[in-house]
Amino acid sequence: MGNLVGSFWSSEPPPPIVLVPPIFDFPPLAARTRMLFPAYDLLFGKLALRCLFEDYFEQAGKLNTRIMLKPIEDPHVDLVATFSGPIDKKSGHNINGNAVLRWQRDLNDPNTFMDLSVSDSEPILCMRSSAYYPKFRLGAFGIFPLVVSNRVYPEDYGVMGLRYGSECLSAGTTFMPFPLSSETPFCAWLVGKTGRLTAGVKYKPLGEGTYRMRLKDLKNWSYTIGYGFGSGSPLNPSFNFSLEVDRNSQLIASFYQHLVVQRRVKNPLEESHVVGITNYVDFGFEFGTRIIGDKSSENLDKSSFQVAASWQANKNFLLKGKFGSLGSSIALAFKSWWNPSVTFSFSAANDSSGRKYGLGLRIEALRQASYERADPNYVMLKPNKEHLAEGVLRNFGKRPMFQSEIDSGNYDRLPRELRPLGKIL
Secondary structure (H helix, E strand, O other): OOHHHHHHHHHOOOEEEOOOOOOOOOHHHHHHHHHHHHHHHHHHHHHHHHHHOOOOOOOEEEEEHHHHHEEOOOOOEEEEEEEEEOOOOOOOOOOOOEEEEEEEEOOOOEEEEEEEEOOOOOOHHHHEEEEOOOOEEEEEEEEEEEEEEOOOOHHOOEEEEEEEEOEEEEEEEEEOOOOOOOOOEEEEEEEEEOOOEEEEOOOOOOOOOOOOOOOHHHHHEEEEEEEEEOOOOOOOOOEEEEEEOOOOOOOEEEEEEEEEEEEEOOHHHHHOOOOEEEEEEEEEEEEEEEEOOOOOOOOOOOEEEEEEEEEEOOEEEEEEEEOOOOOEEEEEEEEEOOOOOOEEEEEEEEOOEEEEEEEEEEEEEOOOOOOOOOOHHHHEHHHHHHHHHOOOOHOOOOOEEHHHHHOOOOOOOOOOOHHOOOOOO
């Protein structure tokens, strides 16, 4: 009896735990439809920068509402509805909105899907579809406006595309099959990656409705070279720097970095062995300057820039700020991880026309919530404490997630919302 009591009191305490909160918006909604667009427009950190510069910076003077729901009976289907209306009824602005109904074949593969959108702007009714076959690394996609007030250009009848995508190469083209026209392709791209270097080229004719094959016109070409690393999971730091020559007239330099920082906390609501929490810090800038003069744009600024940063302190609070040649903005967001989750955001912008404010409300049931306090499925342990995992297993009944597994690229035990987006370009 004494030996049993002695062994009980001498048992090792649970190892220190660092909580890992879920990312506010990961994977981003734009990543669900990336197969509809050229890889050139999304790689080189462009998608991450777009989210950093735009998300939660609400339209000034408006309440922007987004509802994202998924039925429990059929998780392959979801609905995203967006509405935007004036805060002040006397402003004279109308309420705008759109809704997208989406079907996805595989819950873990967003590359094969079909959606139908209804909007109060053009196109009024539109169908989009994408199919990707990993075995052959080939994909096909299409965007078909079904209801349009006035069909003027060939793309108003629909755009189709073919693509090849692997871990190191992406190539594709889009064309307009209706009506049949020799003025194609509408767009073509080629992107290659070796190690940490990525280079790409894109061809797209300049001007709306004029898509004649003018391969010798340098204004129809864009080139980018980038250096970066990162697994694509928000639990790993990432770094991207790129230089782009856009239509042979503008040089664009951009930079994006995602940091994963662990800070110590003493929260009376947590267990005593919870010693820290993971924070996510993002920073990016974009600088563009004209390298070839254009008489038609002499009155425009020769250069533009914008810098932005964000800090997610925990699973509930997000702070963002940006400034640039057009003004400055700040945004605060608070998220409650109910089911569905509710996010309220407030933004303030200051530019040449004065100071403006915007509000945002998001209700979501698409992405699953991650940790609730000390759930071991979403906990990171220091590598030198892995031998104490039995203590955590004894207390919680589930095996925790180790930092060494994340460093080695083992994401099998992660929830879908914390895994990399995918390795194909």
